[in-house]
Amino acid sequence: MKSSIVLLSGGLDSATALYLALSEGYQCRCLIFDYGQRHRREIEAAKKIARKAKCAYSIVKIALPWGGSSLLDKKLALKPASGYQGIPNTYVPARNIILLSFALSYAEAIGAKAIFIGAHAQDYSGYPDCRPEFFRSFGKVITTGTKAGVGKRSIAVRVPLQNKNKSQIIKLGNKLGVPFELTWSCYKGGGKPCGKCDSCYYRAKGFKEAGFSDPAKR
């Protein structure tokens, strides 16, 4: 059975990427990161999603003590969706590069053929590490810098939602049976979604445009 590593954040994008990988017949091992994010609640969500999908998961704890992001530093305000130009201050320096590197190490050690990540079009309007050109560069790192890559069996970085917006992802996830009720998106990570941060904003907009009600809404 072909094997893959799935980066699972606990949000709806990566959950959809997981269910897509499963639908393609991959055996999936989920990699969940505890990197000091203020919305640590997403880690619990990710665990529940992995269990629901009957997939093994590992939690990797890493420290990024140098900060540089409002997702890591609670003293920095989360800038609202409409209040900025360019790269949001929720950008975490080199985060996806770090996450992919660990997934790559895992994939190489166990002989997995693919890494799935749920990055998509709306992300890469702001985050540089969600853009197609970044993923292409990372692919080149694999073929030049790993034993698997320079050998006969390389590892593919799969970004299946790359060209989709949130409502398209929600429609796709709905078809695939993604347990959206278990997902967590809010950056604030309080008891309830704040409804104001970027992540809440795009989630609500996505469900509205897809014509579904959000099953996680309490």
Next chain:
Amino acid sequence: MKSSIVLLSGGLDSATALYLALSEGYQCRCLIFDYGQRHRREIEAAKKIARKAKCAYSIVKIALPWGGSSLLDKKLALKPASGYQGIPNTYVPARNIILLSFALSYAEAIGAKAIFIGAHAQDYSGYPDCRPEFFRSFGKVITTGTKAGVGKRSIAVRVPLQNKNKSQIIKLGNKLGVPFELTWSCYKGGGKPCGKCDSCYYRAKGFKEAGFSDPAKR
């Protein structure tokens, strides 16, 4: 003052890279990794070298529970220098990619302009993640996937020892005043260097060819 992150392992290559960066006028912050390596002793060596050079250092602890290397798994024998073809089993899946990713995150968060790594010619005869083409690919990851890289001030990956062999590095380090007596190379990480592993073998050969005696020899 221009600032840099130096990946410091505790071995003589990275110590030389540090002293080279200092000689170029960089303010250096050393990044030391505790990644479960069997030669944990090198971490203590790295700390001593950073202190000697009067540089700040951070120790980053990461877990690579999937193993896949004789440096991580003591049940695997360290293959001797002449006993293999191709990539040694001391290769740790995606290790340098992970290390560089953390250095990149740190550099981006504090606005450092460069990352120094002590990889060199003898390494890349075996390790894919020490080859020039890998570092070029990683450079492309920075320019496509980070805020610093897509903006006006990117971050350079500096591999100043790339084309040098061990004896050339030792000669250079000697000129720069590298405290070789504090460095640790042996993969086994026992009380004394084993004298048999790849790392001991190349160190001894390097000192012999450079015409120096190894000040760490007890």
